Amino acid sequence: MTRQETHPMPEAHSTTGADLVAPVIHEIVRILAPAPTEVVMADHRLIHDLGFHSLTLTELAFALEDLFDLDSVTPEQAMLLTSVGDVVGLIESAVARSEARPANDADVTEYCARYGVTWDPRG
Numbered sequence: 001m002t003r004q005e006t007h008p009m010p011e012a013h014s015t016t017g018a019d020l021v022a023p024v025i026h027e028i029v030r031i032l033a034p035a036p037t038e039v040v041m042a043d044h045r046l047i048h049d050l051g052f053h054s055l056t057l058t059e060l061a062f063a064l065e066d067l068f069d070l071d072s073v074t075p076e077q078a079m080l081l082t083s084v085g086d087v088v089g090l091i092e093s094a095v096a097r098s099e100a101r102p103a104n105d106a107d108v109t110e111y112c113a114r115y116g117v118t119w120d121p122r123g
Contacts, residue, residue: 018095020121021068022088024103028063029084031115032056042085050084064091067107070100 026040033040035051046052052060061073068091073081081087094100105121112119 018092018102021092021095021102023121024067024108025064025088025091026084027108027112027117027119028067029060029087031112031117032060032063040084042083042088044084045082046084046087047082060087063111067103067111068094068100070094 022042029044029046029050030037030040033050033052034056035049037044037050040050044050046057046060057078061078064070064087065072070091073090077090081090091100095102105119108121109119
C-alpha cells in the first residue's frame with residue numbers, strides 16, 4: 001500500500017460576479033464622491049452632480065483598477081467617462097472581453113471598511 005500525498009485544496013475566492021459590477025461601482029463612487037449622496041444613479045454625472053475633481057477621479061480610477069484587476073484607464077477612455085453609467089459600461093465591457101475580472105468580495109469589503117462602510121452585496 002502506498003501513502004497518498006494530500007494537497008491542500010486551493011482557497012476558494014468568492015467574487016461578486018459580473019451581475020454585481022454596477023453595484024460595486026455605485027458603492028465605490030458613493031464612498032469617494034465629494035458631494036455626499038445616499039444613492040448613486042447611473043445618470044449621475046461624476047463632476048457636475050457628485051463633485052468629483054481631478055484628485056478624486058484619480059482615486060476612483062485606482063480603486064477600479066485594483067478591484068477589477070483592470071489595466072490603466074487611458075486618457076482617451078477617461079475623457080468619455082462623464083457619468084456613473086459610463087464607468088459601469090467601461091468595466092462591464094472590460095469584464096466581458098476578459099480584460100478585467102469581477103471584483104472579489106473580500107477586496108470590496110476591505111476597501112469599503114477603509115471608509116467606515118460595510119459592503120453588503122445583497123444591497
